[in-house]
Amino acid sequence: MGGCGPGGAFPIGLVVGILPGAGADVSAWVCYNEAKRISKHPEKFGRGAIDGLAAAEIGKNTECGGAMIPMFTLGIPGSTSSAILLGALIMYGLVPGRELFTKHGIITYTVILGFIFANILMAVIGMLISRYIVNVTALDFRILAPVIITIAVIGSYALGNNMYDVWVMLIFGLLGYFMMKYGFHPAAMALGLILGPMAEKGFWQSLDLATGSVVTYFLTRPISVIMIILIIATLVAPFVMEKRSSQGRVTT
Numbered sequence: 001m002g003g004c005g006p007g008g009a010f011p012i013g014l015v016v017g018i019l020p021g022a023g024a025d026v027s028a029w030v031c032y033n034e035a036k037r038i039s040k041h042p043e044k045f046g047r048g049a050i051d052g053l054a055a056a057e058i059g060k061n062t063e064c065g066g067a068m069i070p071m072f073t074l075g076i077p078g079s080t081s082s083a084i085l086l087g088a089l090i091m092y093g094l095v096p097g098r099e100l101f102t103k104h105g106i107i108t109y110t111v112i113l114g115f116i117f118a119n120i121l122m123a124v125i126g127m128l129i130s131r132y133i134v135n136v137t138a139l140d141f142r143i144l145a146p147v148i149i150t151i152a153v154i155g156s157y158a159l160g161n162n163m164y165d166v167w168v169m170l171i172f173g174l175l176g177y178f179m180m181k182y183g184f185h186p187a188a189m190a191l192g193l194i195l196g197p198m199a200e201k202g203f204w205q206s207l208d209l210a211t212g213s214v215v216t217y218f219l220t221r222p223i224s225v226i227m228i229i230l231i232i233a234t235l236v237a238p239f240v241m242e243k244r245s246s247q248g249r250v251t252t
Helices: 006-018 023-038 050-074 080-091 105-138 141-160 163-181 187-209 214-219 222-251
Strands: none
Touching: 006 023, 006 050, 023 050, 050 080, 050 105, 141 163, 163 187, 187 214, 214 222
């Protein structure tokens, strides 16, 4: 894969999985974006490019293992599935931390070995059934579209057993359609919807912890200063790269 293949999506998915609350959606979008950014043919993305599909799937599956690291060691779930597993462990008196690897090591290492064998089986089964599953892509869109819409409506209704969630799904579906039609990539909005509540919760926690000005509080903490610098660098980097590429085209 160009750029974010198995060697690139794997560590990205692992790191995103370690981050508490990020989840598989964030990992998939980040890996997809990196694959598109580094690819020699980014115009093919969004049209079924194998690089984007593989990067997103690798990142999504790698996230599962990464989410277990903070869960087993610190008791901080990195995803919804790891939070459920954490609750099950606590119900049986297994508290995450050092004892989980010493006193109850047999359970912990069984789970780790289970992940290894599960990934091997997924690869084997995937290769065996891929030649048959690929036939789904040959189905007429007039058949696929009603099925996808029906599943989306049922899933939205099942969230809270009310029609409000269905209307929200329909409204944002139309918004996503117009965004793609006019060249706005929906990934940014998807990540915003996922990370927005987490950022808001963290901001309110910072306001409670700050004794004086919240700006001073952020600028006097090494971790927050590093994060601010990284955010600014991320925002400025595309403009710098675009300017350098345009200067290179002019000189040639």
